[in-house]
Amino acid sequence: MGRWEPDARGRLARAALELYVERGFDRTSVAEIAERAGLTERTFFRHYADKREVLFAGSGELNDVLARAVAQAPESATPLDAVAAALEDAAGVLEARQEHARQRQSVIDANSDLQERELIKLASMSATLADALRLRGVDDASAGLAAEVGIAVFKFAFRRWVERTEEKELVRFLRESLAGLRAVAADA
Incomplete structure:
Protein backbone atom coordinates (compact mmCIF):
# COMPACT_ATOMS: atom_id res chain seq x y z
CA MET A 1 0.00 0.00 0.00
CA GLY A 2 1.24 3.44 -0.87
CA ARG A 3 0.74 6.78 0.71
CA TRP A 4 -2.64 7.45 2.33
CA GLU A 5 -5.24 8.93 -0.01
CA PRO A 6 -8.60 10.40 1.01
CA ASP A 7 -12.12 9.11 0.25
CA ALA A 8 -11.58 5.40 0.84
CA ARG A 9 -15.33 4.76 0.79
CA GLY A 10 -15.79 6.51 -2.57
CA ARG A 11 -12.77 4.80 -4.07
CA LEU A 12 -14.10 1.42 -2.99
CA ALA A 13 -17.53 2.18 -4.46
CA ARG A 14 -16.04 3.29 -7.79
CA ALA A 15 -13.73 0.27 -7.96
CA ALA A 16 -16.56 -2.12 -7.13
CA LEU A 17 -18.89 -0.73 -9.77
CA GLU A 18 -16.15 -0.78 -12.40
CA LEU A 19 -15.39 -4.42 -11.62
CA TYR A 20 -19.07 -5.42 -11.48
CA VAL A 21 -19.58 -3.91 -14.93
CA GLU A 22 -16.38 -5.47 -16.35
CA ARG A 23 -16.57 -8.95 -14.81
CA GLY A 24 -20.01 -9.31 -13.30
CA PHE A 25 -21.03 -9.15 -9.67
CA ASP A 26 -20.55 -12.85 -8.93
CA ARG A 27 -17.08 -12.95 -10.49
CA THR A 28 -15.78 -10.02 -8.44
CA SER A 29 -14.25 -10.54 -5.01
CA VAL A 30 -13.82 -8.12 -2.15
CA ALA A 31 -10.06 -8.62 -2.48
CA GLU A 32 -10.20 -7.46 -6.10
CA ILE A 33 -12.28 -4.42 -5.19
CA ALA A 34 -9.87 -3.44 -2.43
CA GLU A 35 -6.87 -3.97 -4.70
CA ARG A 36 -8.36 -1.84 -7.49
CA ALA A 37 -9.08 0.93 -4.96
CA GLY A 38 -5.53 0.69 -3.57
CA LEU A 39 -6.83 -0.39 -0.16
CA THR A 40 -7.00 -3.49 2.00
CA GLU A 41 -9.88 -5.92 2.48
CA ARG A 42 -9.96 -4.80 6.09
CA THR A 43 -10.63 -1.24 4.93
CA PHE A 44 -13.40 -2.51 2.66
CA PHE A 45 -15.14 -4.17 5.60
CA ARG A 46 -14.82 -1.01 7.69
CA HIS A 47 -17.00 0.73 5.12
CA TYR A 48 -19.28 -2.02 3.80
CA ALA A 49 -20.74 -5.16 5.38
CA ASP A 50 -20.41 -7.09 2.11
CA LYS A 51 -19.96 -6.50 -1.59
CA ARG A 52 -23.73 -6.11 -2.16
CA GLU A 53 -23.91 -3.14 0.15
CA VAL A 54 -21.66 -1.10 -2.13
CA LEU A 55 -24.64 -0.89 -4.49
CA PHE A 56 -27.18 -0.01 -1.79
CA ALA A 57 -25.22 2.23 0.57
Missing part, protein backbone atom coordinates in the same frame (compact mmCIF):
# COMPACT_ATOMS: atom_id res chain seq x y z
CA GLY A 58 -27.21 5.41 -0.21
CA SER A 59 -30.59 3.96 0.77
CA GLY A 60 -30.65 5.55 4.20
CA GLU A 61 -29.90 8.99 2.79
CA LEU A 62 -32.64 8.59 0.19
CA ASN A 63 -35.16 7.57 2.86
CA ASP A 64 -34.21 10.65 4.90
CA VAL A 65 -34.84 12.86 1.85
CA LEU A 66 -38.25 11.24 1.30
CA ALA A 67 -39.36 11.59 4.92
CA ARG A 68 -38.21 15.20 5.15
CA ALA A 69 -39.95 16.18 1.89
CA VAL A 70 -43.27 14.63 2.93
CA ALA A 71 -43.05 16.42 6.28
CA GLN A 72 -42.34 19.73 4.54
CA ALA A 73 -45.11 19.44 1.95
CA PRO A 74 -47.81 22.09 2.29
CA GLU A 75 -50.55 21.19 4.74
CA SER A 76 -53.07 21.35 1.88
CA ALA A 77 -51.18 18.74 -0.18
CA THR A 78 -52.99 15.49 -0.87
CA PRO A 79 -51.14 12.31 0.14
CA LEU A 80 -50.19 11.68 -3.49
CA ASP A 81 -49.02 15.28 -3.92
CA ALA A 82 -46.83 14.95 -0.81
CA VAL A 83 -45.37 11.70 -2.19
CA ALA A 84 -44.77 13.36 -5.57
CA ALA A 85 -42.89 16.20 -3.87
CA ALA A 86 -40.78 13.67 -1.98
CA LEU A 87 -39.96 11.74 -5.14
CA GLU A 88 -38.92 14.96 -6.87
CA ASP A 89 -36.53 15.71 -4.00
CA ALA A 90 -35.13 12.18 -4.28
CA ALA A 91 -34.72 12.71 -8.03
CA GLY A 92 -32.60 15.76 -7.25
CA VAL A 93 -30.24 13.58 -5.23
CA LEU A 94 -29.93 11.04 -8.04
CA GLU A 95 -29.79 13.47 -10.95
CA ALA A 96 -26.07 14.20 -10.82
CA ARG A 97 -25.33 10.47 -10.85
CA GLN A 98 -27.14 9.28 -13.98
CA GLU A 99 -24.21 7.33 -15.42
CA HIS A 100 -23.55 5.71 -12.04
CA ALA A 101 -27.27 4.88 -11.72
CA ARG A 102 -27.30 3.38 -15.22
CA GLN A 103 -24.28 1.18 -14.53
CA ARG A 104 -25.59 0.21 -11.10
CA GLN A 105 -28.94 -0.78 -12.60
CA SER A 106 -27.27 -2.90 -15.28
CA VAL A 107 -25.39 -4.82 -12.55
CA ILE A 108 -28.61 -5.32 -10.57
CA ASP A 109 -30.54 -6.42 -13.67
CA ALA A 110 -27.95 -9.14 -14.32
CA ASN A 111 -28.22 -10.73 -10.86
CA SER A 112 -31.39 -12.13 -9.27
CA ASP A 113 -30.06 -11.77 -5.70
CA LEU A 114 -29.38 -8.10 -6.33
CA GLN A 115 -32.84 -7.68 -7.86
CA GLU A 116 -34.28 -9.06 -4.64
CA ARG A 117 -32.19 -6.61 -2.61
CA GLU A 118 -33.41 -3.76 -4.85
CA LEU A 119 -37.01 -4.75 -4.13
CA ILE A 120 -36.25 -4.64 -0.41
CA LYS A 121 -34.81 -1.14 -0.87
CA LEU A 122 -37.94 -0.03 -2.72
CA ALA A 123 -40.16 -1.54 -0.02
CA SER A 124 -38.17 0.43 2.56
CA MET A 125 -38.73 3.61 0.55
CA SER A 126 -42.46 2.87 0.44
CA ALA A 127 -42.55 2.26 4.19
CA THR A 128 -40.72 5.54 4.78
CA LEU A 129 -43.24 7.42 2.64
CA ALA A 130 -46.21 5.75 4.35
CA ASP A 131 -44.81 6.49 7.83
CA ALA A 132 -44.22 10.12 6.90
CA LEU A 133 -47.78 10.40 5.59
CA ARG A 134 -49.16 8.88 8.80
CA LEU A 135 -47.26 11.53 10.76
CA ARG A 136 -49.21 14.08 8.69
CA GLY A 137 -52.44 12.49 9.89
CA VAL A 138 -53.18 10.37 6.83
CA ASP A 139 -55.02 7.13 7.66
CA ASP A 140 -53.12 3.84 7.33
CA ALA A 141 -54.82 2.60 4.17
CA SER A 142 -54.47 5.89 2.29
CA ALA A 143 -50.87 6.33 3.43
CA GLY A 144 -49.92 2.83 2.31
CA LEU A 145 -51.69 3.15 -1.02
CA ALA A 146 -50.20 6.57 -1.82
CA ALA A 147 -46.72 5.31 -0.90
CA GLU A 148 -47.00 2.15 -3.03
CA VAL A 149 -48.38 4.08 -6.00
CA GLY A 150 -45.57 6.60 -5.61
CA ILE A 151 -42.95 3.87 -5.68
CA ALA A 152 -44.56 2.34 -8.78
CA VAL A 153 -44.35 5.74 -10.49
CA PHE A 154 -40.75 6.13 -9.32
CA LYS A 155 -39.74 2.69 -10.67
CA PHE A 156 -41.30 3.40 -14.06
CA ALA A 157 -39.73 6.88 -14.35
CA PHE A 158 -36.35 5.69 -13.06
CA ARG A 159 -36.22 2.86 -15.60
CA ARG A 160 -36.93 5.27 -18.46
CA TRP A 161 -34.29 7.67 -17.12
CA VAL A 162 -31.49 5.10 -16.79
CA GLU A 163 -32.29 3.54 -20.14
CA ARG A 164 -32.03 7.00 -21.68
CA THR A 165 -35.10 6.58 -23.79
CA GLU A 166 -35.16 10.38 -23.90
CA GLU A 167 -32.67 13.00 -22.74
CA LYS A 168 -34.57 14.44 -19.79
CA GLU A 169 -34.05 14.96 -16.13
CA LEU A 170 -35.42 12.30 -13.81
CA VAL A 171 -37.89 14.79 -12.33
CA ARG A 172 -39.47 15.28 -15.79
CA PHE A 173 -39.93 11.53 -16.16
CA LEU A 174 -41.50 11.46 -12.68
CA ARG A 175 -43.92 14.26 -13.53
CA GLU A 176 -44.90 12.65 -16.83
CA SER A 177 -45.42 9.27 -15.17
CA LEU A 178 -47.54 10.78 -12.42
CA ALA A 179 -49.60 12.68 -14.98
CA GLY A 180 -50.09 9.42 -16.88
CA LEU A 181 -51.26 7.71 -13.70
CA ARG A 182 -53.71 10.50 -12.95
CA ALA A 183 -55.08 10.29 -16.51
CA VAL A 184 -55.54 6.53 -16.20
CA ALA A 185 -57.27 6.95 -12.82
CA ALA A 186 -59.58 9.65 -14.23
CA ASP A 187 -60.63 7.30 -17.04
CA ALA A 188 -61.46 4.51 -14.59
Whole structure:
Protein backbone atom coordinates (compact mmCIF):
# COMPACT_ATOMS: atom_id res chain seq x y z
CA MET A 1 0.00 0.00 0.00
CA GLY A 2 1.24 3.44 -0.87
CA ARG A 3 0.74 6.78 0.71
CA TRP A 4 -2.64 7.45 2.33
CA GLU A 5 -5.24 8.93 -0.01
CA PRO A 6 -8.60 10.40 1.01
CA ASP A 7 -12.12 9.11 0.25
CA ALA A 8 -11.58 5.40 0.84
CA ARG A 9 -15.33 4.76 0.79
CA GLY A 10 -15.79 6.51 -2.57
CA ARG A 11 -12.77 4.80 -4.07
CA LEU A 12 -14.10 1.42 -2.99
CA ALA A 13 -17.53 2.18 -4.46
CA ARG A 14 -16.04 3.29 -7.79
CA ALA A 15 -13.73 0.27 -7.96
CA ALA A 16 -16.56 -2.12 -7.13
CA LEU A 17 -18.89 -0.73 -9.77
CA GLU A 18 -16.15 -0.78 -12.40
CA LEU A 19 -15.39 -4.42 -11.62
CA TYR A 20 -19.07 -5.42 -11.48
CA VAL A 21 -19.58 -3.91 -14.93
CA GLU A 22 -16.38 -5.47 -16.35
CA ARG A 23 -16.57 -8.95 -14.81
CA GLY A 24 -20.01 -9.31 -13.30
CA PHE A 25 -21.03 -9.15 -9.67
CA ASP A 26 -20.55 -12.85 -8.93
CA ARG A 27 -17.08 -12.95 -10.49
CA THR A 28 -15.78 -10.02 -8.44
CA SER A 29 -14.25 -10.54 -5.01
CA VAL A 30 -13.82 -8.12 -2.15
CA ALA A 31 -10.06 -8.62 -2.48
CA GLU A 32 -10.20 -7.46 -6.10
CA ILE A 33 -12.28 -4.42 -5.19
CA ALA A 34 -9.87 -3.44 -2.43
CA GLU A 35 -6.87 -3.97 -4.70
CA ARG A 36 -8.36 -1.84 -7.49
CA ALA A 37 -9.08 0.93 -4.96
CA GLY A 38 -5.53 0.69 -3.57
CA LEU A 39 -6.83 -0.39 -0.16
CA THR A 40 -7.00 -3.49 2.00
CA GLU A 41 -9.88 -5.92 2.48
CA ARG A 42 -9.96 -4.80 6.09
CA THR A 43 -10.63 -1.24 4.93
CA PHE A 44 -13.40 -2.51 2.66
CA PHE A 45 -15.14 -4.17 5.60
CA ARG A 46 -14.82 -1.01 7.69
CA HIS A 47 -17.00 0.73 5.12
CA TYR A 48 -19.28 -2.02 3.80
CA ALA A 49 -20.74 -5.16 5.38
CA ASP A 50 -20.41 -7.09 2.11
CA LYS A 51 -19.96 -6.50 -1.59
CA ARG A 52 -23.73 -6.11 -2.16
CA GLU A 53 -23.91 -3.14 0.15
CA VAL A 54 -21.66 -1.10 -2.13
CA LEU A 55 -24.64 -0.89 -4.49
CA PHE A 56 -27.18 -0.01 -1.79
CA ALA A 57 -25.22 2.23 0.57
CA GLY A 58 -27.21 5.41 -0.21
CA SER A 59 -30.59 3.96 0.77
CA GLY A 60 -30.65 5.55 4.20
CA GLU A 61 -29.90 8.99 2.79
CA LEU A 62 -32.64 8.59 0.19
CA ASN A 63 -35.16 7.57 2.86
CA ASP A 64 -34.21 10.65 4.90
CA VAL A 65 -34.84 12.86 1.85
CA LEU A 66 -38.25 11.24 1.30
CA ALA A 67 -39.36 11.59 4.92
CA ARG A 68 -38.21 15.20 5.15
CA ALA A 69 -39.95 16.18 1.89
CA VAL A 70 -43.27 14.63 2.93
CA ALA A 71 -43.05 16.42 6.28
CA GLN A 72 -42.34 19.73 4.54
CA ALA A 73 -45.11 19.44 1.95
CA PRO A 74 -47.81 22.09 2.29
CA GLU A 75 -50.55 21.19 4.74
CA SER A 76 -53.07 21.35 1.88
CA ALA A 77 -51.18 18.74 -0.18
CA THR A 78 -52.99 15.49 -0.87
CA PRO A 79 -51.14 12.31 0.14
CA LEU A 80 -50.19 11.68 -3.49
CA ASP A 81 -49.02 15.28 -3.92
CA ALA A 82 -46.83 14.95 -0.81
CA VAL A 83 -45.37 11.70 -2.19
CA ALA A 84 -44.77 13.36 -5.57
CA ALA A 85 -42.89 16.20 -3.87
CA ALA A 86 -40.78 13.67 -1.98
CA LEU A 87 -39.96 11.74 -5.14
CA GLU A 88 -38.92 14.96 -6.87
CA ASP A 89 -36.53 15.71 -4.00
CA ALA A 90 -35.13 12.18 -4.28
CA ALA A 91 -34.72 12.71 -8.03
CA GLY A 92 -32.60 15.76 -7.25
CA VAL A 93 -30.24 13.58 -5.23
CA LEU A 94 -29.93 11.04 -8.04
CA GLU A 95 -29.79 13.47 -10.95
CA ALA A 96 -26.07 14.20 -10.82
CA ARG A 97 -25.33 10.47 -10.85
CA GLN A 98 -27.14 9.28 -13.98
CA GLU A 99 -24.21 7.33 -15.42
CA HIS A 100 -23.55 5.71 -12.04
CA ALA A 101 -27.27 4.88 -11.72
CA ARG A 102 -27.30 3.38 -15.22
CA GLN A 103 -24.28 1.18 -14.53
CA ARG A 104 -25.59 0.21 -11.10
CA GLN A 105 -28.94 -0.78 -12.60
CA SER A 106 -27.27 -2.90 -15.28
CA VAL A 107 -25.39 -4.82 -12.55
CA ILE A 108 -28.61 -5.32 -10.57
CA ASP A 109 -30.54 -6.42 -13.67
CA ALA A 110 -27.95 -9.14 -14.32
CA ASN A 111 -28.22 -10.73 -10.86
CA SER A 112 -31.39 -12.13 -9.27
CA ASP A 113 -30.06 -11.77 -5.70
CA LEU A 114 -29.38 -8.10 -6.33
CA GLN A 115 -32.84 -7.68 -7.86
CA GLU A 116 -34.28 -9.06 -4.64
CA ARG A 117 -32.19 -6.61 -2.61
CA GLU A 118 -33.41 -3.76 -4.85
CA LEU A 119 -37.01 -4.75 -4.13
CA ILE A 120 -36.25 -4.64 -0.41
CA LYS A 121 -34.81 -1.14 -0.87
CA LEU A 122 -37.94 -0.03 -2.72
CA ALA A 123 -40.16 -1.54 -0.02
CA SER A 124 -38.17 0.43 2.56
CA MET A 125 -38.73 3.61 0.55
CA SER A 126 -42.46 2.87 0.44
CA ALA A 127 -42.55 2.26 4.19
CA THR A 128 -40.72 5.54 4.78
CA LEU A 129 -43.24 7.42 2.64
CA ALA A 130 -46.21 5.75 4.35
CA ASP A 131 -44.81 6.49 7.83
CA ALA A 132 -44.22 10.12 6.90
CA LEU A 133 -47.78 10.40 5.59
CA ARG A 134 -49.16 8.88 8.80
CA LEU A 135 -47.26 11.53 10.76
CA ARG A 136 -49.21 14.08 8.69
CA GLY A 137 -52.44 12.49 9.89
CA VAL A 138 -53.18 10.37 6.83
CA ASP A 139 -55.02 7.13 7.66
CA ASP A 140 -53.12 3.84 7.33
CA ALA A 141 -54.82 2.60 4.17
CA SER A 142 -54.47 5.89 2.29
CA ALA A 143 -50.87 6.33 3.43
CA GLY A 144 -49.92 2.83 2.31
CA LEU A 145 -51.69 3.15 -1.02
CA ALA A 146 -50.20 6.57 -1.82
CA ALA A 147 -46.72 5.31 -0.90
CA GLU A 148 -47.00 2.15 -3.03
CA VAL A 149 -48.38 4.08 -6.00
CA GLY A 150 -45.57 6.60 -5.61
CA ILE A 151 -42.95 3.87 -5.68
CA ALA A 152 -44.56 2.34 -8.78
CA VAL A 153 -44.35 5.74 -10.49
CA PHE A 154 -40.75 6.13 -9.32
CA LYS A 155 -39.74 2.69 -10.67
CA PHE A 156 -41.30 3.40 -14.06
CA ALA A 157 -39.73 6.88 -14.35
CA PHE A 158 -36.35 5.69 -13.06
CA ARG A 159 -36.22 2.86 -15.60
CA ARG A 160 -36.93 5.27 -18.46
CA TRP A 161 -34.29 7.67 -17.12
CA VAL A 162 -31.49 5.10 -16.79
CA GLU A 163 -32.29 3.54 -20.14
CA ARG A 164 -32.03 7.00 -21.68
CA THR A 165 -35.10 6.58 -23.79
CA GLU A 166 -35.16 10.38 -23.90
CA GLU A 167 -32.67 13.00 -22.74
CA LYS A 168 -34.57 14.44 -19.79
CA GLU A 169 -34.05 14.96 -16.13
CA LEU A 170 -35.42 12.30 -13.81
CA VAL A 171 -37.89 14.79 -12.33
CA ARG A 172 -39.47 15.28 -15.79
CA PHE A 173 -39.93 11.53 -16.16
CA LEU A 174 -41.50 11.46 -12.68
CA ARG A 175 -43.92 14.26 -13.53
CA GLU A 176 -44.90 12.65 -16.83
CA SER A 177 -45.42 9.27 -15.17
CA LEU A 178 -47.54 10.78 -12.42
CA ALA A 179 -49.60 12.68 -14.98
CA GLY A 180 -50.09 9.42 -16.88
CA LEU A 181 -51.26 7.71 -13.70
CA ARG A 182 -53.71 10.50 -12.95
CA ALA A 183 -55.08 10.29 -16.51
CA VAL A 184 -55.54 6.53 -16.20
CA ALA A 185 -57.27 6.95 -12.82
CA ALA A 186 -59.58 9.65 -14.23
CA ASP A 187 -60.63 7.30 -17.04
CA ALA A 188 -61.46 4.51 -14.59
